Amino acid sequence: MEEVALKDLDTRLQKQIENARKAVDKNPSYAVDILINIVSRNVACLEARKILRQAQQRATKGKTKGLGGFLSKVTSIPFSMGSESKIKKDPKKAIDSAEQMLNSNPDNVVGHKILGAAAEALELYSTAVFAYESVRKLEPNNTENIKSLMTVHIKTGNSEEAIRIGEAAYRANPSDDEVQTLIKKASVEQTMEKGKWEEDKSFRDKLKDEGESQKLEQAGRAKTGDAALHSLIEEAKKGVAETPDNMNFYREIATNYRKLGDYDSALEWVAKARELEAGRADVTLERLVGTLKGEKMQKAIAAVEARLEADVENEAAKAELEKLKAEERAFRREQCEDLVQRYPNEYSYRYELGELYFEDGETDLAIKELQMAQRSPKVRVGALILLGKAYLVKGFHDLAAEQLTLAKSEIPGMTDQKKDVLYELGSAYEQQGDMDRAMIEFKALYGADISYRDVAQKIDDFYSSK
Template structure:
């Protein structure tokens, strides 16, 4: 499938899109109806899809359904999501399914991930990047989402953006080998672009080693399909036979199984790597075991959610889903507590535990761990924000404002994280009764994004009451 520009579509369709675009602010539901129909008929038109997403988000008014349960639980596995079988057999149909899910909730991570993987299978590079951009926006602290976006940017030749995302992901998780590899790959691509290697010869001609060229090309395509990943697995298994002590080969096999969503096999190969002399003391492998087990649980939850969607009144399915969620939550908390006990001076683990305690409503213990997490530069801003929210939940509005004001000063630019901070800071001042300070924050947010949550309503009410 090829991506098409809006200007290349029939003039009547262009007019419909333009009318829908103009209606997004005043009548988003109308815009959604028009644009959804156009995107269904012209799935390769990225511009129309972007307008559709704006309309859906505007129609949702920031009050998206079920976002909380997804944040922080998005895996990197395009083949492990709901609708995975449809994705393999008919990626075009999977794209349509993903859009239906986003029509119900534009903040559904599983839907964005499905859309990205389906677009990837159809070689729609722009649409792939857009889908993963939207996924990444939902939770910029999620390393797996960052890796998907980096890979999409690299595939689309957008190396500078890939490096920017990679730098943030590396600061948050410097031990992640995949992030480091993607940054390196993007840097090589950027160097090639600057040197204009392809002006006189193709990339294949520039590489003297033909076999190396084929391997590099295969590696870059591996994420687009199951067959590529299985080919890499077989190649890495042969490398293990040749170099049984080389731990990188074991990692490669585990990572490929992970991308396929075959967690038991991935865990088996990580286990083999940990039996090596170099692997026994490798803390990254130890953490990877926990990550794989957690992702396996998340996959089971997604499958149960999909089954419940088809049978929403099935009491046994509801009970099973709740059981799976509770097991996954207990595992995450136990894992976080073990890491904190084992590595008391690794303060980023304090943030992970504090986040779980916050979600459980155990605010005093959450605050205790979040205060310690401030010592870790890679999670400091996230810890400041969550600490502010913890104080807000306890009614300590002045202390919340202090933390959020610090976070605001440390976040460069104006991204989604900054918007959240402005909203929470305005809320802290509002609950103190200091409306002048509250409106200062809400107005700054309103000026940048009128559709953010209920900020437009707050501004309208403020002026109508004056």
């Protein structure tokens, strides 16, 4: 997918965006309402997304005070389990989810990270730069984000900026070989772009030898291919042989095997890393094992789904798919329960566990986790919505309405998430027999999206009964 310039949008949309731009300072909430839907439908328009972010910042000014520090403390915690596979499976949906997070709090680091990763998956590299730059402003010392930012700068041809950012990170942490490797790649790209490879003696003098120059040039030309990844793996294995205690080589090998989809080999090298003294104390490696196992399961599920698409009557494949999905779900639940037990105050884990419990029909267990999960700003709205749905399952319509009303008040604009809340809230009132209040919610939804679920039928039935 290619980035779309504002001037290439429909002229009516351009006019709406211009009106929103003018309203950013005086009426930012109005600007957000206009832009959130435009950006959702025109995911590749970075200019509109930038204006939206300005409006969100002004609309929430003062309301999220103090969250920046809190979020900085939790950024060592990875995306919630399954997020990476969800991004790969449906990056557009992941971007919508990220924007919902950022609508509630534009300084939500996790939201920016998901936006960046999903934009990369869609090859919207300028949008990815925008997302990772936002993280860098909030967390200037987040090395993993800096690596992601350097990578997309290289992909967009902005190698000079990648080098500048990388050199600052390298000065702060000279032992990080990954940053050094990215600096070299950016330097190769920069030299190739200028067409001065043979003339630029100053850079070639910095390289160990002519052989390394050639390898980096090849990597610059085919860095995304399988052959290049295998080459990087072999180079890292040589590094392990020379300095077996250097964790960065193990990480690079595991990372590149993961990119190749060879999860068994990736897990093997993570296990080797965990045998090192530094690896035994590295919690991120422990979590990476769970992520890799989960992605391996997702890959197996995708393979069976592909077989079924080609042969929809394949009963053996249907049975295998059902078995694999059950195993993957049980694994996620086990992993999530373990994370909640070990990190009881990381409420995003409680939210995901509550979601799994709810989907499994264990409503009481879901309610317990979701009640605690809403303490976290980054998952609060989602927890409120799911808690409302859980109360509806229990038949506690008044409690459901309370949670859904709270969620409604915390979602600016008319997003897909807001539509879901309006429908569920209307249903809660409907099940109580309070049709007047139910219709207020259904009418608001009808006015925004007549095709949403069966809301049009509900409105028709209501007026037909009068």
